[in-house]
Amino acid sequence: MDLLEQIPLLTVKPRIDPYSRDLDWLFQDLQRTLSHESNNLDRSQKRIEFYNANEPYYEFTNFFDAPFSLDGKRWPTSEHYFQAHKFLILYDQDVIRSCSTPRDAFSKARSMDHLKRPDWESVKDEVMHRAVMAKFSQNAVLEKLLLSTGDAYLVEHTANDRYWGDGGDGSGKNKLGYTLMAIRNELGTSSQQLQIEGCDLRHELTSTPSYRPPPPSSLQMSQTSASSVTTSSATSSPTSFLTSSPMTSSPTRDTKPVTSGLVNQRRSAFESTPSQSESRHKKR
Numbered sequence: 001m002d003l004l005e006q007i008p009l010l011t012v013k014p015r016i017d018p019y020s021r022d023l024d025w026l027f028q029d030l031q032r033t034l035s036h037e038s039n040n041l042d043r044s045q046k047r048i049e050f051y052n053a054n055e056p057y058y059e060f061t062n063f064f065d066a067p068f069s070l071d072g073k074r075w076p077t078s079e080h081y082f083q084a085h086k087f088l089i090l091y092d093q094d095v096i097r098s099c100s101t102p103r104d105a106f107s108k109a110r111s112m113d114h115l116k117r118p119d120w121e122s123v124k125d126e127v128m129h130r131a132v133m134a135k136f137s138q139n140a141v142l143e144k145l146l147l148s149t150g151d152a153y154l155v156e157h158t159a160n161d162r163y164w165g166d167g168g169d170g171s172g173k174n175k176l177g178y179t180l181m182a183i184r185n186e187l188g189t190s191s192q193q194l195q196i197e198g199c200d201l202r203h204e205l206t207s208t209p210s211y212r213p214p215p216p217s218s219l220q221m222s223q224t225s226a227s228s229v230t231t232s233s234a235t236s237s238p239t240s241f242l243t244s245s246p247m248t249s250s251p252t253r254d255t256k257p258v259t260s261g262l263v264n265q266r267r268s269a270f271e272s273t274p275s276q277s278e279s280r281h282k283k284r
Contacts, residue, residue: 048149049157051165059142060154060180062131063102068138070130077102078131083109085127086116125175128164132176133183146184154180 050057058064062079075081079102084093086109095112099105117123136143154177159168164176 046150046152047155048152049155051156051158057145059145060176061156062176066135066139066142068134070134073097075131075134077105078128078135080105081131081134082124082128086120086124087112088117089115125179128176129179129182132179133186136183136187143187146180147188149184153177154184 048057050060052058053063059066062077062082065077067074067076068078069075070081075084075097080097080099083105084096087093087096092112092115096105096109099108136146155174156165156176157168158165161167162172164172164174166172166174166177
């Protein structure tokens, strides 16, 4: 029975436990389906298919060589990360991560299928989203390529996968295509936010801004002036005042001659008194 045909039955069956795990899974799957259907599924829009290595947009596949860092480790491809997280034991994850090619990681994980975590089916979509997001957000060229697709409908076109791909005939779920379109919207929104704030990240990565030192604080200015005064006083010669020209030196304050009344009286008395030579001449 189709999923949409089961929805009316949920409202007329009072015996269904509302806290049942099956019911919760049903609503989660319905929510994911509706969110995917609302993600611009107009068939008249541009359609981009990817899968083969010799065709355009092979970079969108998980087998493309695009290393990234996640969970404190370096992953060669998103396929390595996805296959490794089928297991909870770190040793098993490192075994998958050390595979030389994504095809080897896929084959190794399939041979260890009996060790797969029990909740894998409920967490694999989130694991794929984290891997693909790290892949494109940490590689500027791939991020630019993904954003260049605009609102195109992305499809992993292959008959080998009916869950992550379209099944070759469009009957598959195309989960990887929907994941890429969701990440494209997230990266596009963050890029627009950076441009609005006047901080275009791509411009900063390609251009070197001119360095402008910060203005000195008041404490630094006082320390600088104090050190300059000490240096000038230490290097000045003790006899420099002897060689300084009175014409070039500027006094700090106006100095005017002050003549007291007593000095003027003595000067006038001295001028009125004849000198000794004059008195001797008169006597002669």
